[in-house]
Amino acid sequence: MQERGGKSDGRSKGARERLLDAALRVIRSKGYSATTVDDLCAAAGVTKGAFFHHFRTKEELGIAAAAHFSAMADGIFSTAPFMAIDDPFERLIGYVDFRRAIIGGELPAFTCLVGTMVQEAYATHPALREACARSIEEHAAMVEAIVAEVIAARGDPTGQGARSLALYTQAAIQGAFILAKASNDPQAATDCLDHLRRYLECLFGAPPAPTV
Amino acid sequence: MQERGGKSDGRSKGARERLLDAALRVIRSKGYSATTVDDLCAAAGVTKGAFFHHFRTKEELGIAAAAHFSAMADGIFSTAPFMAIDDPFERLIGYVDFRRAIIGGELPAFTCLVGTMVQEAYATHPALREACARSIEEHAAMVEAIVAEVIAARGDPTGQGARSLALYTQAAIQGAFILAKASNDPQAATDCLDHLRRYLECLFGAPPAPTV
DNA sequence: TGACACATACCAACCGGTCGGTATTAATTG
DNA sequence: CAATTAATACCGACCGGTTGGTATGTGTCA
Structure with a gap:
C-alpha cells in the first residue's frame, strides 16, 4: 500500500508531517535554538x-511548526x-476551565510551542517571530469573539475592550507555563488559571455587590 | 590604574562583572542557547x-547570570x-504601577532574563532551571510579603493564599513580556499590567470603579 | 615566589546546509 | 500498450564554518 503524502493530505504520515509532529515535541522541551x-x-x-x-531552512520548519501547532489547537x-x-459568560468561564483541565502530565505535552519559540526568536528571526504572533493572534481572536459577546450582554467594566482582555487571558496562560517550567510542577499553572478565572468572574459575575 | 575585581567586589569592572552584564543584554535578546x-x-x-x-562552563555563567539578575532586581x-x-494595599498597587512604569524602550532592556532562560533550560539544564526558579521565587517572596500584609488587614478573598497570588502577579508579568515580544510592542505588556492591577483592586479594593 | 587575572593558540565535535543519486508514480507519446 | 519523460519524495555522504572547551603562556602584585 502506498500513499502520496501530498502537501495538504493528512491521512498518511509523510516525512513532512512526521517532522512537524516531532518539532512540537522536541522544540517544546529543548527550545528552538537547542533543537538541531x-x-x-x-x-x-x-x-x-x-x-x-520539505524545508529550505531550519527557520522555515519553525514557521511551519507554528502553523501546525495553531491548526492543532484550533481543532x-x-x-x-x-x-x-x-x-x-459561562462559555468564557468554560474556556478557562477547559484550559485548566488539559494541564497535566509532562510539561512538553501541554505547554505552548509559540510562546517558547518567540522568546528566543523575536529579535533574531523576524519571520519566525511573526509566525508566532499570528498563531497567538489566531487563538486570541477565538477568545475575543467570546469576550465580545459577554461585553455586548453585560458591558465592558475594563474599558480596555474585548481584544485586550482576550490577550490578557493568553498572557496569564503563557506566564502560568513559565512558572510551571521553573518549578517543574504543573500545579503552578493550574493555580494561575484559578486566579484568571476569578478575575473574569469578578468582572462579569452576576452579583453586582462586592463578594465576601 | 589597576583593580583586582575580586569575586564579590563590585566597585571595579573585572572580566567577571563585565561578562555578567553582557549576559543580561545578550541572552535577553538572543536567548540562552543561541548565545555563544x-x-x-x-x-x-x-x-x-x-x-x-571565571566560569567552568557556559551553564555556570547562566546560573551566575540568574543570580546577578536577581541581585540587580532586588536593588x-x-x-x-x-x-x-x-x-x-496601596503598596501592592504601587508595585504593579512601578512595574508598568519601567516598561518601555527596547525589549531586552526590561524583559526578564530568567523567564527567558527557564523556557529553554527546564528540561535539559536542571541546575540552570533551579537557578531560575530561585530567582523567581526570591522576587515573588518580596511581593508575597506585601500581599500577606494586605490579606492580614482585609482577609483573603481568593482562598489560595498570599504566595499563590504573588506567584500569579509574576505569571501575568512574564506572560505580558511574551506578548510584547510576539507583537514587538511594549504596549502589549502595559495593557496586561492594567488588567493585573484591576484584579488586585477587584480583590481588595472598593467595588469596581466606574472608570471608562 | 607564587597566586591570580587574564591572553593566545588550538582542537575535536557538531552544526546547518549542499549535492549527486535512487525509487516510485503519473502523464505523455508513438 | 510499452517506452519515455518528468516530477516528487527521499537518501546519506560530505563540507566549511562554528562551538564549547583546553592547554599553555605572560604580566602583575602582595
Missing part, C-alpha cells in the same frame, strides 16, 4: 535529505465541549 | 581565556518609591 536538524530527523525517523527536501478548541455553552 | 561564549566575550570586551577563568525594587507607602 538532526534531533528533528531522529525524532521523526527521517533522514536529513528528507528534511531539506482541539473548536470542538471542545465548552464551545456549545449558550450563555457567553 | 564568543558572543558574550565580544559583548563584554574580554577574551575567551578570561571567560573560562531596584527594594529602593523603589512604592516600597515606602504605608498602606499595604
Whole structure:
C-alpha cells in the first residue's frame, strides 16, 4: 500500500508531517535554538535529505511548526465541549476551565510551542517571530469573539475592550507555563488559571455587590 | 590604574562583572542557547581565556547570570518609591504601577532574563532551571510579603493564599513580556499590567470603579 | 615566589546546509 | 500498450564554518 503524502493530505504520515509532529515535541522541551536538524530527523525517523527536501531552512520548519501547532489547537478548541455553552459568560468561564483541565502530565505535552519559540526568536528571526504572533493572534481572536459577546450582554467594566482582555487571558496562560517550567510542577499553572478565572468572574459575575 | 575585581567586589569592572552584564543584554535578546561564549566575550570586551577563568562552563555563567539578575532586581525594587507607602494595599498597587512604569524602550532592556532562560533550560539544564526558579521565587517572596500584609488587614478573598497570588502577579508579568515580544510592542505588556492591577483592586479594593 | 587575572593558540565535535543519486508514480507519446 | 519523460519524495555522504572547551603562556602584585 502506498500513499502520496501530498502537501495538504493528512491521512498518511509523510516525512513532512512526521517532522512537524516531532518539532512540537522536541522544540517544546529543548527550545528552538537547542533543537538541531538532526534531533528533528531522529525524532521523526527521517533522514536529513528528507528534511531539506520539505524545508529550505531550519527557520522555515519553525514557521511551519507554528502553523501546525495553531491548526492543532484550533481543532482541539473548536470542538471542545465548552464551545456549545449558550450563555457567553459561562462559555468564557468554560474556556478557562477547559484550559485548566488539559494541564497535566509532562510539561512538553501541554505547554505552548509559540510562546517558547518567540522568546528566543523575536529579535533574531523576524519571520519566525511573526509566525508566532499570528498563531497567538489566531487563538486570541477565538477568545475575543467570546469576550465580545459577554461585553455586548453585560458591558465592558475594563474599558480596555474585548481584544485586550482576550490577550490578557493568553498572557496569564503563557506566564502560568513559565512558572510551571521553573518549578517543574504543573500545579503552578493550574493555580494561575484559578486566579484568571476569578478575575473574569469578578468582572462579569452576576452579583453586582462586592463578594465576601 | 589597576583593580583586582575580586569575586564579590563590585566597585571595579573585572572580566567577571563585565561578562555578567553582557549576559543580561545578550541572552535577553538572543536567548540562552543561541548565545555563544564568543558572543558574550565580544559583548563584554574580554577574551575567551578570561571567560573560562571565571566560569567552568557556559551553564555556570547562566546560573551566575540568574543570580546577578536577581541581585540587580532586588536593588531596584527594594529602593523603589512604592516600597515606602504605608498602606499595604496601596503598596501592592504601587508595585504593579512601578512595574508598568519601567516598561518601555527596547525589549531586552526590561524583559526578564530568567523567564527567558527557564523556557529553554527546564528540561535539559536542571541546575540552570533551579537557578531560575530561585530567582523567581526570591522576587515573588518580596511581593508575597506585601500581599500577606494586605490579606492580614482585609482577609483573603481568593482562598489560595498570599504566595499563590504573588506567584500569579509574576505569571501575568512574564506572560505580558511574551506578548510584547510576539507583537514587538511594549504596549502589549502595559495593557496586561492594567488588567493585573484591576484584579488586585477587584480583590481588595472598593467595588469596581466606574472608570471608562 | 607564587597566586591570580587574564591572553593566545588550538582542537575535536557538531552544526546547518549542499549535492549527486535512487525509487516510485503519473502523464505523455508513438 | 510499452517506452519515455518528468516530477516528487527521499537518501546519506560530505563540507566549511562554528562551538564549547583546553592547554599553555605572560604580566602583575602582595
